[in-house]
Amino acid sequence: MSCIVQYVPDHPFPIQNLPYGVFVKGGDAPHIGVAIGDFILDLNVLAREQGVFPPQVAAALQEPTMNTFMGLDYDTWKQTRDTITSALTAGGLLAGNEALKGAALVRQRDVKMVLPANIGDYTDCYASREHATNLGKMFRPNAAPLLENWLHIPVGYHGRSSSIVVSGTPLTRPNGQKRPNPEAPPTFGPSAAVDFELEMAAYVGTGNELGEPIPVAEAHKKIFGFSTFNDWSARDIQKWEYVPLGPFLGKNFGSTISPWIVTTFALEPFRVAGPAQSEPEPLPYLRDSTPGNYDINLTVTINTKEGDSMVVSNSNYKYMYWSVFQQLAHHSVNGCNMRPGDVIASGTISGPTEGSYGSMIELAWQGTKPVKFPSGAERKMIQDGDTVVMNAECVGNGYRIGFGDCSGMVLPAKELKF
Amino acid sequence: MSCIVQYVPDHPFPIQNLPYGVFVKGGDAPHIGVAIGDFILDLNVLAREQGVFPPQVAAALQEPTMNTFMGLDYDTWKQTRDTITSALTAGGLLAGNEALKGAALVRQRDVKMVLPANIGDYTDCYASREHATNLGKMFRPNAAPLLENWLHIPVGYHGRSSSIVVSGTPLTRPNGQKRPNPEAPPTFGPSAAVDFELEMAAYVGTGNELGEPIPVAEAHKKIFGFSTFNDWSARDIQKWEYVPLGPFLGKNFGSTISPWIVTTFALEPFRVAGPAQSEPEPLPYLRDSTPGNYDINLTVTINTKEGDSMVVSNSNYKYMYWSVFQQLAHHSVNGCNMRPGDVIASGTISGPTEGSYGSMIELAWQGTKPVKFPSGAERKMIQDGDTVVMNAECVGNGYRIGFGDCSGMVLPAKELKF
Numbered sequence: 001m002s003c004i005v006q007y008v009p010d011h012p013f014p015i016q017n018l019p020y021g022v023f024v025k026g027g028d029a030p031h032i033g034v035a036i037g038d039f040i041l042d043l044n045v046l047a048r049e050q051g052v053f054p055p056q057v058a059a060a061l062q063e064p065t066m067n068t069f070m071g072l073d074y075d076t077w078k079q080t081r082d083t084i085t086s087a088l089t090a091g092g093l094l095a096g097n098e099a100l101k102g103a104a105l106v107r108q109r110d111v112k113m114v115l116p117a118n119i120g121d122y123t124d125c126y127a128s129r130e131h132a133t134n135l136g137k138m139f140r141p142n143a144a145p146l147l148e149n150w151l152h153i154p155v156g157y158h159g160r161s162s163s164i165v166v167s168g169t170p171l172t173r174p175n176g177q178k179r180p181n182p183e184a185p186p187t188f189g190p191s192a193a194v195d196f197e198l199e200m201a202a203y204v205g206t207g208n209e210l211g212e213p214i215p216v217a218e219a220h221k222k223i224f225g226f227s228t229f230n231d232w233s234a235r236d237i238q239k240w241e242y243v244p245l246g247p248f249l250g251k252n253f254g255s256t257i258s259p260w261i262v263t264t265f266a267l268e269p270f271r272v273a274g275p276a277q278s279e280p281e282p283l284p285y286l287r288d289s290t291p292g293n294y295d296i297n298l299t300v301t302i303n304t305k306e307g308d309s310m311v312v313s314n315s316n317y318k319y320m321y322w323s324v325f326q327q328l329a330h331h332s333v334n335g336c337n338m339r340p341g342d343v344i345a346s347g348t349i350s351g352p353t354e355g356s357y358g359s360m361i362e363l364a365w366q367g368t369k370p371v372k373f374p375s376g377a378e379r380k381m382i383q384d385g386d387t388v389v390m391n392a393e394c395v396g397n398g399y400r401i402g403f404g405d406c407s408g409m410v411l412p413a414k415e416l417k418f
Numbered sequence: 419m420s421c422i423v424q425y426v427p428d429h430p431f432p433i434q435n436l437p438y439g440v441f442v443k444g445g446d447a448p449h450i451g452v453a454i455g456d457f458i459l460d461l462n463v464l465a466r467e468q469g470v471f472p473p474q475v476a477a478a479l480q481e482p483t484m485n486t487f488m489g490l491d492y493d494t495w496k497q498t499r500d501t502i503t504s505a506l507t508a509g510g511l512l513a514g515n516e517a518l519k520g521a522a523l524v525r526q527r528d529v530k531m532v533l534p535a536n537i538g539d540y541t542d543c544y545a546s547r548e549h550a551t552n553l554g555k556m557f558r559p560n561a562a563p564l565l566e567n568w569l570h571i572p573v574g575y576h577g578r579s580s581s582i583v584v585s586g587t588p589l590t591r592p593n594g595q596k597r598p599n600p601e602a603p604p605t606f607g608p609s610a611a612v613d614f615e616l617e618m619a620a621y622v623g624t625g626n627e628l629g630e631p632i633p634v635a636e637a638h639k640k641i642f643g644f645s646t647f648n649d650w651s652a653r654d655i656q657k658w659e660y661v662p663l664g665p666f667l668g669k670n671f672g673s674t675i676s677p678w679i680v681t682t683f684a685l686e687p688f689r690v691a692g693p694a695q696s697e698p699e700p701l702p703y704l705r706d707s708t709p710g711n712y713d714i715n716l717t718v719t720i721n722t723k724e725g726d727s728m729v730v731s732n733s734n735y736k737y738m739y740w741s742v743f744q745q746l747a748h749h750s751v752n753g754c755n756m757r758p759g760d761v762i763a764s765g766t767i768s769g770p771t772e773g774s775y776g777s778m779i780e781l782a783w784q785g786t787k788p789v790k791f792p793s794g795a796e797r798k799m800i801q802d803g804d805t806v807v808m809n810a811e812c813v814g815n816g817y818r819i820g821f822g823d824c825s826g827m828v829l830p831a832k833e834l835k836f
Contacts, residue, residue: 188703
């Protein structure tokens, strides 16, 4: 496949990838595009060309968010990808049309990426066995680390969609109520324990009507694609607030999502089976005969305020115990309706070794093993001025599938006077 | 104040009320209106008349949802209410204009009410001391009924906005995973414990930017108005799933909201102080010198499949320990951003006596005291074919402020084959 756009061999956005995103150029309205090398193919421009896409697709691709396009069906997504691939290939639509090529190819450095969809509802899961086990060991040292429902249920909870921001947006350290000393009354002030959580976010494509479950076999055609996701967490606020109704202000001050959505088509060569689920075997509605995981290498880099830049975690999406397809089947089995653009995040993805843990609370083991940086700086949690960058990639045969940065800096807390 | 629309003296929608809603007539697009007696004043029609409203308000009132209008400020809401009141009063805009009156007044019985807003995020609280105490007594009989954070924090969690439906929409009994026998593995099937929860839903009007908290004193001008709300709950699913991350599928199969939004202006004469908050005193960011509750009588009626119709609960919104203004201040104190049309529900509103409990699990005390109906039928939980109707009203000096029905029937579960 010879692409009309030149890029280096290990580029994160080769023609095998074609992730979708929404960008703004100058004062223009947001356009939908796909990344190709250092460029973006502006699908709004392509969609206005007569006959390139069927009318329904052309209309959806001219909207300022991906929601309508995501709401079309799997086969339409596939046909659209084929059309785009062909347009970018030697001998295709753009090859012989310099005017169209000039209008449709935009340099990534000249635009600002925005959220690709209106995220109606956002669900966060808790699907890495290693992460759940690590937290169990820390929080309940004298009991079995996994709670008794964990191996039966893809545990999840509702998060806040309003505070999901696109990569590059700084976040303010939250103020909140906490109880550092259990013998003394609670206190109020800036969180002293801002953490990251390394996650993948799945966008729901076509949804379901209220009352109509999505069987796990159909779930494979309902997920549109994936981004990397940082579920920022204020551990001290979370610890005091979370019983009995779960995380709230310890999470909803912000979540960072990468701007590009890598489709299931690009990820198909990297499908792998997840961990064995035999003890116990899941209930029938959760049994999936198809490999439900993806072999996606994940890294977390911290760029400190002292000037260090170090990879602090190497993990992989394949470690997920419950797959996103099982999560979607579980999430809808009671009839809960999913809408195009809804997000299901994986929960922290921790691997089996210390260097593969997906959060600071695990990497620094509740502060007992501080993470050491080259300058001598140490971290038990994220400090003001630190930037956390998550990256994901699949290594293919002669190419890579990248996801683009999921990056955010923590700013000092607001001074509040009461 | 002489209204040009005639209504009986104790009508729920007198000129002192003027609740907002969104209605559909025939094949028309949704219009915003206010209820007046048995009619709706079509604000879309009024907004198209030159000079009635300022341009920004006129544009907002022609949208198909309330979100944009809600996003305007408190003073604008107040001016708009004054204009509407004046238009409906003898000597006002409509009195002398039969053509406009004919176009602008629509009979409620001729239209279908729809959700008044796109609800971006929905938060459910847990703010009735009596409810939290009752559940504590049932679930933790050998411990203090209130958890140690409850008197310090307006506890809340994120709910699912996609499955909020307008009054009158039937709901399907959810299937799900549960563990009726703790000694045996979990099972799958229809919930055997569908319950209601009597709540009030507050719509956020003007919101806040991410990172910028709303102080409690400002919260009073940020809430647009209130509806009644049934937070349907499948207790058996909830019980098995909720540790450690809170309610999920036990709640998100559906919530019912009444279509009319009663504004804070209509409720102003009914402002009352909440329960004393002195042991312990809340942290300064939660202290509110203004009365934060409303004296709103609440009832729950069950219309059974056997043909019974009986009020099973008489409660009042004034019982709330944490006010909605404290909830909003707490919710945003970490910088979490609220958007116009977001909903904050109160949590189950239980009063101090058995007949004032806001859920079946409390009324039937975990099945030990079944609710008895005139026909001899009994209920420990809601059965297929039962309809739960919630109503709210304030009794003023010579008038009543009604909220309209919040009603939903439970349909049998889908038969799922695995």
